[in-house]
Amino acid sequence: MGMTLFDKIWEDHIVDQNDDGSVLLYIDRHLVHEVTSPQAFEGLYLKNRKLWRPDTVIATTDHNIPTTGIENGIADPISREQVEALDRNCKNFGLIQFPIGDIRQGIIHVIAPEQGVVLPGMTVVCGDSHTSTHGAFGAIAMGIGTSEVEHVMATQCLIQKKPKVMRIKIDGELDPAVTGKDIALYVIGQIGTAGGTGYAIEFAGTTISALSMEGRMTLCNMAIEAGARCGIICVDQKTIDYLKDRPFAPVDEQWDTAIKVWKELCSDEDSKFDKELFFEAKLIEPQVTWGTSPEMVLPVTGSIPSLKDAKDATQREGWARALEYMELKENTAMTDIKVDKVFIGACTNARIEDFRAAAQIIRGKKISPHIKLALAVPGSGLVKEQAEREGLDKIFLDAGFEWRHPGCSMCLAMNDDRLLPGERCAATSNRNFENRQGLGGRTHLVSPTTAAATAITGHFSDIRDWS
Amino acid sequence: MDPFKTVDGLVVPMDRSNVDTDAIIPKQFLKSTKRTGYGPYLFDSLRYKDVVEYGADCSKRPKIDNFVLNEERYTGAEILLARENFGCGSSREHAQWALKDYGIVCLIAPSFADIFYNNCFKNGMLPVTLAAEEIDILFSEVQGTIGYRLLVNLELQTITTSSDRIFSFEIDQFSKYCLLNGLDDIDLTLKKSPKIIEYENMRRLRAPWLFS
Ligand code: SF4
Numbered sequence: 001m002g003m004t005l006f007d008k009i010w011e012d013h014i015v016d017q018n019d020d021g022s023v024l025l026y027i028d029r030h031l032v033h034e035v036t037s038p039q040a041f042e043g044l045y046l047k048n049r050k051l052w053r054p055d056t057v058i059a060t061t062d063h064n065i066p067t068t069g070i071e072n073g074i075a076d077p078i079s080r081e082q083v084e085a086l087d088r089n090c091k092n093f094g095l096i097q098f099p100i101g102d103i104r105q106g107i108i109h110v111i112a113p114e115q116g117v118v119l120p121g122m123t124v125v126c127g128d129s130h131t132s133t134h135g136a137f138g139a140i141a142m143g144i145g146t147s148e149v150e151h152v153m154a155t156q157c158l159i160q161k162k163p164k165v166m167r168i169k170i171d172g173e174l175d176p177a178v179t180g181k182d183i184a185l186y187v188i189g190q191i192g193t194a195g196g197t198g199y200a201i202e203f204a205g206t207t208i209s210a211l212s213m214e215g216r217m218t219l220c221n222m223a224i225e226a227g228a229r230c231g232i233i234c235v236d237q238k239t240i241d242y243l244k245d246r247p248f249a250p251v252d253e254q255w256d257t258a259i260k261v262w263k264e265l266c267s268d269e270d271s272k273f274d275k276e277l278f279f280e281a282k283l284i285e286p287q288v289t290w291g292t293s294p295e296m297v298l299p300v301t302g303s304i305p306s307l308k309d310a311k312d313a314t315q316r317e318g319w320a321r322a323l324e325y326m327e328l329k330e331n332t333a334m335t336d337i338k339v340d341k342v343f344i345g346a347c348t349n350a351r352i353e354d355f356r357a358a359a360q361i362i363r364g365k366k367i368s369p370h371i372k373l374a375l376a377v378p379g380s381g382l383v384k385e386q387a388e389r390e391g392l393d394k395i396f397l398d399a400g401f402e403w404r405h406p407g408c409s410m411c412l413a414m415n416d417d418r419l420l421p422g423e424r425c426a427a428t429s430n431r432n433f434e435n436r437q438g439l440g441g442r443t444h445l446v447s448p449t450t451a452a453a454t455a456i457t458g459h460f461s462d463i464r465d466w467s
Numbered sequence: 468m469d470p471f472k473t474v475d476g477l478v479v480p481m482d483r484s485n486v487d488t489d490a491i492i493p494k495q496f497l498k499s500t501k502r503t504g505y506g507p508y509l510f511d512s513l514r515y516k517d518v519v520e521y522g523a524d525c526s527k528r529p530k531i532d533n534f535v536l537n538e539e540r541y542t543g544a545e546i547l548l549a550r551e552n553f554g555c556g557s558s559r560e561h562a563q564w565a566l567k568d569y570g571i572v573c574l575i576a577p578s579f580a581d582i583f584y585n586n587c588f589k590n591g592m593l594p595v596t597l598a599a600e601e602i603d604i605l606f607s608e609v610q611g612t613i614g615y616r617l618l619v620n621l622e623l624q625t626i627t628t629s630s631d632r633i634f635s636f637e638i639d640q641f642s643k644y645c646l647l648n649g650l651d652d653i654d655l656t657l658k659k660s661p662k663i664i665e666y667e668n669m670r671r672l673r674a675p676w677l678f679s
């Protein structure tokens with residue numbers, strides 16, 4: 001019987017098999033940021049342990065950094081200490097780092113693919129749940145906690161139990177207005193935020209093959225919101241074309257050898273999955289979340305459900321609580337909901353393609369007077385530079401957006417970019433949990449184009465209605 | 468790490484599903500570079516009316532009345548009873564550090580988010596999954612009984628109620644072994660260094676571009 005893509009990579013990384021079925025899994029790439037690493041470095045210092053392979057670590061600063069006035073440094077002393085701790089640790093251990101001031105600095109999940117540090121067939125970890133993003137390259141990419149960060153630093157390995165593998169196959173042509181983000185939200189709406197628990201999810205089908213690498217990254221990014229251990233997509237010519245000539249990609253003969261190996265990185269025809277689900281692209285519309293969990297999602301043309309339609313008491317209570325927090329009523333049409341702020345950014349949607357798509361929508365228009373703040377936050381210094389070369393920054397600025405310095409920004413509001421209590425936001429990030437974007441803030445997850453259209457009209461809008 | 472063998476502890480019920488890591492420990496506390504001191508901020512935005520940073524004194528903060536952790540009867544709880552998909556969201560281990568620092572050593576739920584589940588073991592905490600119906604029984608018992616305790620025995624993989632009802636649970640043997648013995652798994656893995664080196668040598672030949 002054939003093997004799934006996930007199984008191939010997994011088998012290829014087993015250093016040792018334990019009696020209970022868990023394995024010692026070798027890790028090829030370790031991505032590091034300032035928030036989840038200090039305690040791991042501290043652990044190494046305390047026990048006088050070495051870092052097993054410093055060359056596999058790539059570090060940057062993203063969660064804490066201000067997106068304005070970066071020249072003046074970080075005002076918040078606790079954030080500054082965390083950022084400085086990373087600088088110190090990288091220096092002490094001789095790690096590759098893209099610090100503040102480096103054009104390559106940005107959100108770790110944006111800069112890693114951009115630099116070609118994530119390659120097909122790799123195992124990739126990061127102390128961050130959205131590490132799942134990198135599965136788009138045909139890699140096993142998993143978020144881990146700080147203890148595991150320390151474990152990988154010290155041993156280059158992780159002790160892991162193999163998850164089950166689920167394939168989600170989506171076939172057919174998408175409406176041109178429907179993006180990778182909408183697919184992700186749609187799938188989560190269908191299977192729920194615990195639907196993928198215990199699984200690695202392979203996304204497959206003609207719809208996925210037709211997606212750009214950016215779209216695939218967005219989809220895998222949100223696999224974690226479906227509860228999955230990771231998302232993964234088979235390698236094809238697009239994957240290879242994307243990686244060619246990236247700074248950390250192999251060159252010359254090594255490139256030639258590598259692509260021969262990479263081209264084999266797909267699930268075999270006759271491979272067996274622990275679970276298979278099928279969806280049709282034509283049923284997927286632009287999506288908007290209405291509640292405080294990504295599974296509380298609707299097509300933009302939809303209306304908030306009635307509590308009586310909940311499947312059980314727990315869901316009904318969850319919905320009621322979400323409605324109260326979001327200050328929304330049952331049966332309200334999504335397009336009747338006004339927003340106060342718009343955020344285009346985060347590791348889900350802060351790549352060049354996202355800004356191009358959003359710019360198309362707002363070009364020559366102004367944001368609604370109702371909108372208090374519209375933020376465009378590129379995912380990396382290089383995305384920012386590229387966008388500026390294409391004149392996209394002007395389009396955003398002319399429309400009334402603010403054009404910021406790269407970082408996680410209002411995705412989790414660890415810096416000054418945040419919602420005030422009660423404010424409602426159309427956000428391209430990946431989590432709409434209570435207080436996520438600021439205490440009392442209300443988040444609706446959308447694609448970059450829906451966010452852009454919403455900024456112009458002031459309420460959720462169906463971009464398919466736009467000329 | 469301290470070994471985990473048994474706990475006979477007071478139970479606090481958290482009766483909502485999909486409790487995320489942002490709820491367990493909000494982001495402002497992630498700025499600290501320490502591993503300790505997060506207990507007072509556990510479930511901070513559900514527990515207090517105001518917002519503070521790491522290091523703030525919590526003794527005089529205005530509390531949200533109807534939140535379970537603020538109820539007298541649950542003071543000193545060591546076991547957290549929860550609903551499905553507990554710990555979803557981010558990989559932040561600050562969630563475990565906060566729970567542990569608060570005094571929680573065992574969590575019982577119908578399901579946990581994967582990363583959260585793993586992180587518990589690394590901090591000497593036991594996450595137990597039971598069937599939804601069993602969880603329902605425990606919820607009604609704990610809510611109806613002041614001072615409700617459970618006896619959790621990791622060796623036997625059982626949870627015993629005060630009325631001597633016994634629930635068994637599954638756990639993978641390696642995690643169990645590490646917990647029971649309080650083992651640091653980095654030390655265990657480092658004992659396998661020769662195997663890691665052997666693997667690297669083999670892999671370097673097959674995928675030289677990964678070893679530049
Ligand atoms: S952008 Fe948001 S989700 Fe992505 S790494 Fe940063 S904080 Fe996490």
